[in-house]
Amino acid sequence: MRTAAVVGASLAGLSTARALRQQGFDGRLVIVGDEPHRPYDRPPLSKEFLAGKTADIGLRTPDDDDLDLDFRLGTRALSLHPRDRSLQLSNGQTLRCDGVVIATGARARWLPGTEGVNGVHVLRTLDDAIRLRSELVPGVRLVVVGAGFIGAEVASTARYLGADVTVIEAEPLPLLRQLGKEVGTVCAGLHADHGVRLITGAQVKRILGANRVRSVELADGRQIPAEVVVVGIGAAPNIEWLAGSGLELANGVVTDAACATHLPEVVAVGDVAASYSVHLHERHRAEHWTNALEQPVTAAATLLGSPRPHLSAPYFWSDHYGVRIQFAGHRREGDTVRVIEGDTDRRSFLAVYERGDVLVGVLGMNQPKLFTRWRRQLARPVLAP
Amino acid sequence: MQHDELCYTQPEAEVIEVCRVGDLPAGEAVRVATVDPPIAVFHTEDGDFYAVDDTCTHQDASLADGWLEGCTVECPLHASCFDLRTGQPSGPPATKPIRTYPVVVEDGVIRVAYSEVAC
Numbered sequence: 001m002r003t004a005a006v007v008g009a010s011l012a013g014l015s016t017a018r019a020l021r022q023q024g025f026d027g028r029l030v031i032v033g034d035e036p037h038r039p040y041d042r043p044p045l046s047k048e049f050l051a052g053k054t055a056d057i058g059l060r061t062p063d064d065d066d067l068d069l070d071f072r073l074g075t076r077a078l079s080l081h082p083r084d085r086s087l088q089l090s091n092g093q094t095l096r097c098d099g100v101v102i103a104t105g106a107r108a109r110w111l112p113g114t115e116g117v118n119g120v121h122v123l124r125t126l127d128d129a130i131r132l133r134s135e136l137v138p139g140v141r142l143v144v145v146g147a148g149f150i151g152a153e154v155a156s157t158a159r160y161l162g163a164d165v166t167v168i169e170a171e172p173l174p175l176l177r178q179l180g181k182e183v184g185t186v187c188a189g190l191h192a193d194h195g196v197r198l199i200t201g202a203q204v205k206r207i208l209g210a211n212r213v214r215s216v217e218l219a220d221g222r223q224i225p226a227e228v229v230v231v232g233i234g235a236a237p238n239i240e241w242l243a244g245s246g247l248e249l250a251n252g253v254v255t256d257a258a259c260a261t262h263l264p265e266v267v268a269v270g271d272v273a274a275s276y277s278v279h280l281h282e283r284h285r286a287e288h289w290t291n292a293l294e295q296p297v298t299a300a301a302t303l304l305g306s307p308r309p310h311l312s313a314p315y316f317w318s319d320h321y322g323v324r325i326q327f328a329g330h331r332r333e334g335d336t337v338r339v340i341e342g343d344t345d346r347r348s349f350l351a352v353y354e355r356g357d358v359l360v361g362v363l364g365m366n367q368p369k370l371f372t373r374w375r376r377q378l379a380r381p382v383l384a385p
Numbered sequence: 386m387q388h389d390e391l392c393y394t395q396p397e398a399e400v401i402e403v404c405r406v407g408d409l410p411a412g413e414a415v416r417v418a419t420v421d422p423p424i425a426v427f428h429t430e431d432g433d434f435y436a437v438d439d440t441c442t443h444q445d446a447s448l449a450d451g452w453l454e455g456c457t458v459e460c461p462l463h464a465s466c467f468d469l470r471t472g473q474p475s476g477p478p479a480t481k482p483i484r485t486y487p488v489v490v491e492d493g494v495i496r497v498a499y500s501e502v503a504c
Contacts, residue, residue: 015477061480290463293478317462326462368461369450376452 001098001265002027004303005087007077008103009033011041012270012292014059016101019300021067029069030095032087034104036074037126043289045129046153047319051160052133057126077104082246082263099303102242102253102261102268103296106235106287111145111204119213120229123150135228138162143216143226145204147174149318151232152187155196156320166197166224168204168216179327182337183351183363186344190321193347199224235287237272250274252285257309259299269299278309278381280330288316313378323347324368328375329361341370350374398500403436406493414458416449420499424486425449427469429456434488435469436497442474442481 004020006013009031017031033039039059048054076090080100087095108122121132132154136142140163144151147169155165171177173184174191191198203219207229215223237252248254248262252274259267259275268275270292277284286295291314298310315328335353342349342365350370353361359378364371401417403426409415414427416439425439425448435456439447446462453459456469459476466476472485487498 063480293463324462368446372450372452372459372461 001025001304003030003095003097004028004099004101005030005032005095005097006101006103007032007080007087008101008105008270008272009035009039009071009073010103010105010270010292011039011059011289012105012272012296013101013103014039014064015293015296016103016267016269016299017069018064018067019296020101020303023300023304025300025304027098029067030072030097031069032072032075032077032089032095034074034076034090035125035127038071038073040126042124045126046123046150047157050123050129050133050136050154050157077241080242080245080247080266082266085263085265099265100267101299101303102247102266102272103270104238104241104272106237106271108231109234109236111207111231111233114207114229114231117207117209117213118211119209119227120207120231122231123154124235132228132230136161136163139164140227141225142166142228142230143168143224144230144232145216146170146232146234147187147191147198147200148178148232148234149175149316149320151230152190152320153318154230154232155191156194159194159196159321163228165195166199166226167191168202168218168224169198169200170203172201174198174200178331179363180331180335180337180353182339182344183365186347186365187325190323190347194321235271237274237285239272250283254283256307258302258307259295259310260302260307265303267299267303269295275310277314278311279313286314288314290315311381313375313381315375324364324366326364326368326371326375327361328371329353329359329378331361335360342367398498400489401497401499403495403497406490406495409434409495412453414449414451414453416447417497423447424497424499425458426488426495426497427453427458429453429469431455434490434495436486436488436499437467437469437472438483440483441465441479442483443479448483 040057044057078088085097108124114120142158142163142165144155144167147167174187176184205217205219208215215225217223239249253268255268255275257276271287274283274285317326335355339349339351348366350367351363362374409428417424423439427435441460443465450461451458459466465479468475472482489496
């Protein structure tokens with residue numbers, strides 16, 4: 001393999017480039033990124049960066065200078081031709097590659113018809129965060145649509161900045177699907193603890209306003225006044241450019257547990273990859289930071305001819321309202337949840353998720369030490385014969 | 386030991402009493418927040434004591450809450466690993482080292498020579 005291209009210059013793409021070098025690839029290594037910025041870390045965008053506490057979110061390190069990476073930033077890949085693995089780029093160039101890493105990530109979903117309305121935001125990119133930050137002034141009325149982690153973190157940061165915040169959630173509780181009703185109830189309480197109105201079981205019908213958002217109208221007719229709206233209703237994988245490439249696309253680029261796609265010398269990694277999970281025994285598109293950091297080691301090995309399944313259990317964390325939530329494993333409907341240490345009312349506890357008598361998940365709220373220990377008790381994945 | 390003594394005599398070093406040896410079982414760590422930035426003192430399974438900066442160089446997390454294995458601590462938030470002997474990161478995402486400080490155990494008491502310019 002003489003030339004490899006990594007399409008996507010965020011954590012998964014940069015990590016795969018590093019892993020390829022670490023695993024001995026000494027050919028030409030091109031990284032194509034559609035954003036004009038150098039690789040940066042996204043988790044602070046809803047937290048410290050949005051709060052103005054840090055601007056230092058670059059991912060590149062001095063060691064990266066030795067990796068001889070050929071960055072093409074502000075450049076979008078338009079298509080992948082399977083026969084010669086050539087990439088058509090938005091700057092008019094064609095890049096013929098011996099190996100391709102697809103790391104194009106995901107993009108924030110908009111409420112239909114709200115994209116481009118003044119005052120309505122999503123939060124996924126650095127530019128999104130800069131735009132939003134300029135509008136989060138003290139006293140501004142903010143409505144956050146979606147009480148997931150992005151929504152909760154934005155609500156928390158906006159409160160810190162002095163905004164008046166309402167969060168609207170379609171489900172009866174925040175994070176119900178991910179964490180279940182016991183922990184969802186605690187997370188609902190966190191909003192209340194900090195003076196944020198949480199409206200659950202509510203559908204947004206439309207956003208009202210002429211040149212700029214004025215209010216959010218719910219399906220039951222209620223109108224919530226707002227100068228700023230943040231839509232935090234999930235993300236969609238960036239796969240449209242791969243139509244006609246011969247890759248199997250199903251809510252992501254379909255791969256096996258080792259990141260291999262159906263095309264030889266083409267791997268997919270990070271938020272865009274719908275990879276077979278040895279933990280879940282099904283295809284799963286993980287949108288978590290740790291996956292984008294760890295899965296690249298597997299993707300690089302596969303591209304270099306030593307495929308092996310990625311084994312780490314899913315892990316994610318969130319910091320909001322001064323509380324650190326950590327979760328490892330996977331919850332399914334019907335799993336039982338037990339608080340085994342601490343107290344949910346004090347926002348400091350450890351909970352375990354069990355399926356029958358098997359430990360399948362661990363959640364810590366402000367319990368990093370216990371969480372770190374319990375996380376290691378999670379059932380090891382059973383590999384298919 | 387010579388290294389420790391050298392550090393000990395540095396004018397800016399301040400000797401901090403951490404706890405009694407019996408209060409820090411092997412495999413455990415304690416966070417010392419009386420200094421800024423705080424430090425973490427580890428007692429490894431092999432019986433050695435190490436003192437390092439408590440805050441991970443990657444993002445805000447206390448290494449005293451981390452997972453200790455041999456002479457390596459894994460950060461509880463993002464699993465960065467640090468070698469307690471050198472402070473060097475041995476696993477991503479951290480790329481910058483943590484500072485290390487000499488530990489002296491005398492009369493059953495753990496003390497750390499803390500200095501702004503660490504050894």
